[in-house]
Amino acid sequence: MRLLLVEDDDHVAAALSAVLARHGFEVTHARSGEEALQALLPDPGAPFGVVLLDLGLPDQDGFEVCGRIRKRTSTPVIMVTARADVRSRIHGLNLGADDYVVKPYDTGELLARIHAVSRRTAPGEGGPEEAGAEVGPGEPLRLGPVLIELPTRQVTVDGAVVALTRKEFDLLALLAQRPGVVFRREQIISEVWRTSWEGTGRTLEVHVASLRSKLRLPALIETVRGVGYRLVAPGA
Template identity: 40%
Template sequence: MTHVLFVEDDDVIREATTLALERDGFEVTAMPDGLSGLESFRADRPDIALLDVMVPGMDGVSLCRRIRDESTVPVIMLSARADSIDVVLGLEAGADDYVTKPFDGSVLVARIRAVLRRFGHAGNNTEPADDDTTERGTLTFGDLEVDTEGMEVRKSGAPVALTPTEMRLLLEFSSAPNTVLSRDRLLERVWDYDWGGDTRVVDVHVQRLRTKIGQDRIETVRGFGYKLKG
């Protein structure tokens, strides 16, 4: 059973969402604030974390950063506003996705399952899907080496630590170097979105990836998308 850590200070939302997730077969640990959420994360090591942005004690963005310092477990941020600041702050803190409140329970479950599908049940599987066209072996792009079997990345010989989402994004770029990949394709292939989505998720993760592998390694092609320089 997939274990979900859910941090939400609104009693009604916390209880209703917990019941909805349990009905769909998830085990849920619900906490009302960031500090208790961090304690629960460290004690229970859940498979996925749902964090509301505005919670007392420690806000959701700060909690996401603390979790990301210790683990690559997938994180979905929940925000009461579709405000770009909330979205970007959460993603920059290391969140893999976000959902805007009020949300339909079925939508939240679909997003959780999409994250779990691409990471594996335990949230740490970065293996490509069976139909992935990524070339096997070690690929070299200048001073960047991508081991697609060992799931390791090195820059100038030094290891680069990537989250599962960042690794999948780099694998997608590596499968088609010097080819422009649209944001919609990246959403579909990396985030497993069959229904479209907010391209800010792609933009922020590309920027996070650039800070780790080199700002000039991934080129922006205005109006079209991004490409990895071979």
């Protein structure tokens, strides 16, 4: 798999590139946001399978780069940064990042996340429709003011369209198909992220927080402490 590593620190990039190469990745190193965007221009060769994006770049903030990448391609983006606060995580995911890894990280953790995001878009790059194909077509799901159109992957609240990332939609659709039923964290991670790796749990929490914020219905998704989450239909 071809992988684009966006990292301005040559020492960090060299060490990480060596590890990735040992695990079968063909790494292209970009030292700035502009280099990364140029590398992602349409190319007759094989597309990148994943972008590893540092946020502290010399020419522009990594969040801005992520937004520009998402307008250009649906290639999975994993943000790799020292910014550990929840606000930054949510912001990155809202911009279209597929995952968020905080430095310092375990190499095994990073490799697991790369494989997790690449599995859901294979084969090829895969657009939003392909990436979420596991939800499947069906009748619209209505939960009070929330309407979820599975075939078009569109969500509206009181008739207003709410922009969700691929994983946010998949998470909401999963819970909405069985309102009131508690989904274990492990089950959600398995069905939405297609992995059993425990470290994805933190990403799940961030996605839930982002959904509550975007839908402006914080009580819609209830946390069942020690178990998981369930969707509570408004008025239920």
